[in-house]
Amino acid sequence: MYRGGPGMLAWALHRITGVAVLLFLFMHIVETSMLTFGPEAYNAAFNIYRQAWFKPIEFLLVAAVLYHAGNGILVMILDVWPASTRLYRRIFWAGAAVYVVVIVPVGFVMMRSLFRP
């Protein structure tokens, strides 16, 4: 029975971020393979990432990887310590707090070039 709650949200986000990161990995492999065709071909492919509009997407990629890693660690804590499922809500919100503390400075550092004149 679906009752919502943080567990359902965490699980849905885990799937969405996992698929998104895998799709990026496919693109990353193709763009890296342009190394074979020399500097012009590689730089032309890599220039996609250098455009200003890609900066927020690059940040979302890092945010997705860090979410997937963080939630994965929470899942493994529940695996090795099943009694912790009673504390799931508290662990979820503690994890969410750590995530926000990490992701905000990461966002500022990654998008620093957008704030410069």
Next chain:
Amino acid sequence: MIAAQPRPGSGVHRLVWIYIRVSAVLMVGLVVGHLYIMHIVNSTDAIDFQFVAQRFATPFWRIYDALILFFALSHGLLGVRGIFDDYIGTPRRRAVAEAVLWIVGAAFFFLGALVLITFRPP
């Protein structure tokens, strides 16, 4: 309140369950290191052919990237296999989808490994 997820008891499902977690633990170090070096210390404004050619001049970063390629791709493909198990009802369609998944996955692994092995910095 949530219930603890049941662990698969035996066979290939148990091996996949273990592999997903082992590769996850390894990637927490490998991928967070990769993100820190490429997106925090450096940035896409600093990375170009010259940067990558220098990076791949010694075997260390090639091996590092090969490990990420292998673990990230295999972990991701097994994750998609789990999604197929959840959403594709008929066994026949699931088998076809899985076959396509492994062919696509093998192609990307081959392409990535080929570049890491054969790239010669000028």
